[in-house]
Amino acid sequence: MQPSLKTTLSLAATLAIGTAAHAVEFRSSDVHNSDDYPTVAAVRHMSELLAKASSGKHKIKVFNKGALGSEKETIDQVKIGALDLTRVNISPMNSICAKTQVPTMPFLFRSVEHMRKALDGPAGEEILKSCEDQGFIGLAFYDSGARSIYGNKPVKTVADAKGMKIRVQQSDLWVALVSAMGANATPMPIGEVYTGLKTKLIDAAENNIPSYDGFKHFEAVKYYSRTEHSMAPEMLLMSKTVWDKLPKAEQDMIRAAAKESVAFQRRKWDEQEAKSLAIVKAGGAEIVEVDKASFQGVMSPVYSKFMTTDDLKRLVKTIQDTK
Template identity: 45%
Template sequence: MSGILTGADAHPADYPTVQAVEFMGRYLSEKTAGRLGIKVFAGGQLGSETDTLEITSFGGIDFNRVNFAPLNSIEPMTLPFSLPFIFDSVAHMRRVVDSEVGDEVLAALDRHGLIGLCIYDSGARNFYNTRRSIYTPADMVGLKLRVPASDLYVAMVNALGANAVPIPFGEVYQSLAQGVIDGAENNWPSFVSARHYEVANYLSVTEHLLTPEALVMSKASWEKLSGDDRELVREAAKQSVPEMRKLWDARVAEAKQTIAQSKVQVNQLDKEPFAALMRPVWDQFITTPEQKSVVERTLAMKEG
């Protein structure tokens, strides 16, 4: 197999995950004297993550960068990494996904026509709202908070005492401005790039989710590659991870700087009381011995 392979990403062209896969394409091109390369269709040009995932599994797209949320609905082994407060820091998350635990979760995608190549960052998510600073779960009671259309997110926000309101990301700014919702949750760069900080002046650093993102390849496309080319693709994916993290960390630092110069009130808090309320949520979604093993080994990699 030779030629230019296709890649899909819902994020815009300048986003770290898009740039990481383009880095991967250059790596492949250099190593094969131009025989292999990747053209990334960014900004959701090929459809939503759910749509492109299905097309990838049938071989219509070669590479796809997807959040773990759509993977949760097809593969239970991806759920542990999506649990609230399972990771206590970015360093902890990276340590786990770089280990044999991460490899095991990626390998579980094989039965869905997908080859899991590597795991990228999606950032630490925090709550922000128009009403007040959140210091304890009691401060969340009564707040209407936007969440993505995910059973896990809904269960998490409701367990914290707030009211989960699933609406599309593109409607959040207007909903905040009009008081349809009181707040939302997301990572630092999204808080800035979607301009939510203009209407939500309270950000509380909960870091409740550090759900990663996956780069997958169509198994149909994978099977057309020679053994040497498969090794090369895996190597290129591995090399793209530090590239993505460098770009991501720079973007987070830039977003934090923007917020520091805005009127947003940022507060730190004790995460333990929030994490303590997550046990029913974990029990609801983690039901198999294999999932429980991933959870236990992930927790064992926390520092201290």
């Protein structure tokens, strides 16, 4: 069971955790443009909690707008300890720690409530912990909403996706997921998507409503087809190299502040989704309802290809059985 912030504060007081040589301003990365984007705001909130718990000794400075590189680049930096923390979508971690593939699987979660309960439980903790061997401390899962396809035409059934060039994250699993729809998966960094859509290099992309709004993709393509094919979460990761140099009491403070930032992020996320939906509709976007079953019906090859071990299959079942 994770320590609460209150417990950790008491622990900090009793142990007088001035054992680290000096105060640290940890650096954390995020690719989102808005300073108020839920994940950016959540890590800043975590910094406030950490500063309070450490009597002002430690805090976190968030570099968003991709200032420190793409998600893949910041993952590489965190692994070697050149960067302290990064907030990334779970997908770039799929090839690094296998268990992170599980929450990425298509149509795994029945609802937002189901996703939150499953990731807050033992399955979520197991997935976060599974990255330690690869040099990452998984601190928390943040919401990333339901991902859907948006492009230059409505996609109401899986047949409509056939032959479309759809941007995906740089992940084998995402390539397989979109390919299963009969589309041409086109991996590219998020920063290149707007131009790709504008110049018709790609026909479509897939993401959540706040990203469709925040990256201004709704200005380039007007049809947002609610496939809701994945609720792949975000991950907040810390460098194990940096973590291992900290006293246990300070590690507990960081972990507790990260866990407490999750509720904050979820509130911000729910608010942002409603706000972004209103913005894209006002900007001329059309929200298209789809035949979701037609998309679900073609996804079994994705499970066969990636859920290949008993361990992964067990995790899928644990999540599906979460009530």
